[in-house]
Amino acid sequence: MAKYSNPKSSNDGGLVFGFVILGIGLLLLLRKLGIFYPGWLLSWPMILIVIGTVVLIKHKFESFFGSIMLGFGLYFLLEREFGFDFGIENYIFPVALILLGLYLITQKQKEKRILDNVQEQIRNKSFKSSSGSSFSSSDVEDAQVESDKDDYGTSATGMGGVSGISYSDRVNIDAIFSGVNKRVLSKNFQGGKLTAAFGGIDLNLSQADLNGVVTMQVDVIFGGMKLIVPPHWDVRTEVTNIAAGVEDKRIYRQSEVDPDKVLVLRGTILFGGLEIKSF
Structure with a gap:
């Protein structure tokens, strides 16, 4: 246990x-x-x-x-x-728009670099497979995980968040004046950090898996966040609420909760909302 x-x-x-x-x-x-x-x-x-x-x-x-x-x-x-x-x-408003535009362009360039790395990894593995080795979907997963690693060696999805599917063990999503919809398929989920500021994040963990106690930082400022988790996970919320709401809409089945799979949510909800669901 x-x-x-x-x-x-x-x-x-x-x-x-x-x-x-x-x-x-x-x-x-x-x-x-x-x-x-x-x-x-x-x-x-x-x-x-x-x-x-x-x-x-x-x-x-x-x-x-x-x-x-x-x-x-x-x-x-x-x-x-x-x-x-x-x-x-x-000049305040025009300058603010310019700074925001530069920030969004920078993040899009980073997302493009991540996707290019994925394609390069897949091409390299495809070339190797033509010489006799087999090429399977697991190779694509390895390429995705390898390309998602940042300069510090931790898996990430990019500062702006790339909507879609991720095989990374860790998530790092910043949704600022934008929305991010991510599905995580990792079977060794290690948590990460989610930040929604004037934006929203939908993180689907229903097909992911974890072992032991995993901590995830969730910060919501004038925004919203929805987490979909497997029904047998033990999810514990330890967030600070200020003019905010946290809704746990899971259907509790105490006999089905696995004590070896604990997800701890820490962070701050400020003028926003956090919703937790399971199917």
Whole structure:
């Protein structure tokens, strides 16, 4: 029987959000007590700054979305609350569109590189098979897994997420202002990281398999996420909810739950939703 040891997550933002809520509560209490503090601490630009800071911390300061939110928050805070005139207010929206376009183009190029690697692997294996070795569907799976590995040696689907089928043992999907629909067929699923910001992710794990305790990071910010899991998996949600909803729509059959197959969901749901289903 698998032992659930509750491993420490290096990317858990629950503690950060706890301090954020604590800080807001203290500021509201000080206001009720008539104790003075700068009003901009509870202004709407601070919301953008807090969201951007938390997202950057959770993604080890490598999040495009977090950087944009932090940048906009700082700009509007300095302009509206402190009277700074940058003279670029007429250019903010066009510049934002340009940055978003560059980001999407970059991710599409990365997706194209991944698909090209898959085709190259298949061509190489086809060439080898013509010299006497057999070529089967398992070779295609090996090519897919090999091409999905990033520079750090971990399997990934690309920053923008490539909709379709994946044989990788790990998933790494960022759906930002977009939607990603992915079906995972790995028989040794190892978890990964899912981020939906102003977008949505549908991850189908109904034909996947895992052994022991597997942790997956799920972060939803103004978006939605749906996970379809096998009915015999033990799925445990340990997410932080802020103005969000988590719906577990699985039909519980306690006698059919396999204690050796545990999927632990960790992360933050902020102004979004997470839905878990099984068939």
